[in-house]
Amino acid sequence: MIIASSDQVSRATLFKRFPVPRNFGIARDSRIGPGKRWPAPAGAIRTKSFEIYRYDPDTPENPRVDTFEVDLDDSGPMVLDALIWIKNKVDPTLTFRRSCREGVCGSCAMNMDGTNWLACTRFISDLSTPATIYPLTNMRIIKDLVPDQTHLFAQYEMIQPWLQSETPDPEGERLQSSAERSRLDGYYECILCFCCTSGCPSHWWNGDRFLGPAALLQAERWLADSRDEATEERLDLLEDPFRLYRCHTILNCTRTCPKGLNPGKAIAEIKKLVVERRS
């Protein structure tokens, strides 16, 4: 299947999860134990069950998966609405990040039915029953659905995501033609939710050194900016077998980006620039 963007939910999924036992190859203290069942409130008519990953750092217990029955007539239509409903009506300790509830802040990224996406832009009706809700993969979990993104933001900081220019500041704005401005399309929309980096197999194996799709898409965003004068340093910083070339164009990133962007293509553009400047 040729991947253009991730705007739609895949029509057919062969396996909801890879067919190995749930705790296969998992470190002892990360193994998922049996969770609690939280029944729907009395009188609820249309309900749906959600299996949600829980981890409480304040107890010595292992993570678990709780099952919540959500009253669909009392909750909004999005997965984030269901989570807020659970927090308000059933279990106030359920912990997750959210802010804008309209897909622009990137806080509510999580793994729903095996796919990374934003909880606030995913319809509950898109998910199977029971719906499985996990935090983003490949990160240390702080609590429940909240992963530690320190390293990802450090990698983002490393690509120097700001305009760099030696030319003295102009009187007014730095001008850009509309053609130059349009070269930022497909990059400036990135909300740094890290759905892509969390889903990238190369970042699973070598995330300590590989920058991952989110940081690399941002790197390309500054390379593509006509006002920036640091292209040379930027390319020096990126050209590295691990930082850049661990990307093997598997395109999991493009498949999962909830903003419909194409980090895989952005990375290919960087690779092209690096070859271009030496030949």
Added chain:
Amino acid sequence: MEHRNTQSPLARAIGLGSAKEGSGHWWAERVSAIALVPLTLWLAAALIAHTGSSHAAFIAWLKTPYVTALMILLLIAAFHHTALGLQVVIEDYLHTWKKFTAMIAVRLGCVALAVVGIIATLQIAFAG
């Protein structure tokens, strides 16, 4: 986090810094792949064309100068591409000393196999 690390997150992300190389490898991978497309097709077609022909006829074919040349080019492209490709697999999945050991073994192995193949081809070409 397995052990306490007092480095800042940025220092950890920077690590040893950029190698400032990698494009050579990437480019060589594409170029050798492009060379391999016609060469492998040619070899496959030639082998199919020779099904049923005698050993002597095959040797005579291999002695033709252009066949010898293409054969050697194929050996160089194939083993160069193999070495580059296996290096990527090793870098992906092996770490610490295992990575360096495997890398050396693959490099030397590919050079050795290419040399053996080329000498065999030349010997057939120039033997009486």
